[in-house]
Amino acid sequence: MADDTNDVEALIDLMARLPGLGPRSARRAVLHLIKKRGQLLGPLTDAMAKVRATARECLTCGNIGTSDKCAICASPKRATGELCVVEDVSDLWAMERAAVFKGRYHVLGGTLSALDAVGPEDLRIPQLVNRVEEESITEVILALPATVDGQTTAHYIADHLPGTAVTSLAQGVPVGGELDYLDDGTITAALRARKAF
Structure with missing residues (x-):
């Protein structure tokens, strides 16, 4: 050149x-x-x-915005008692695109990983535990990846929130998905999470 x-x-x-x-x-x-x-x-x-x-990180939830408190955390309408825990900001934005969750979020900044030496202190897990206590959270919804690290993180969080309702997103066949194109893990999760029709 x-x-x-x-x-x-x-x-x-x-x-x-x-x-x-x-x-x-x-x-x-x-x-x-x-x-x-x-x-x-x-x-x-x-x-x-x-x-x-x-651009800066919200001091409360870890979202990206232009002030120390993002619009979601600042909105009194979002104080529903529900807290959705996500791995990264992109996951928060994906949830917001769906426009079905009306509570608040908590961004962990990753998942626990023994292989990569990522422990609880490397993530925003201590802040999560504090938020649940301070904000009168009634339900923590874990929207973490369906990976080994994601599930390990979910179990760790659930173990550290006794007395709080901890739920996770359902996993399985995506809307419009055909079984022939799905991997074995997705089909297994969908079968286990089946519900009455």
């Missing part, structure tokens, strides 16, 4: 580090941004600079 493309290559390299983007996808995205620089590149750099300056 010629020297005048070094900046473009640097941008492609940075974009390729984003989740879901490999080198080819990053190259296509950068080329598109350059072609549409008037409509996209300028506003994108402005938005990124603003987010860099203002």
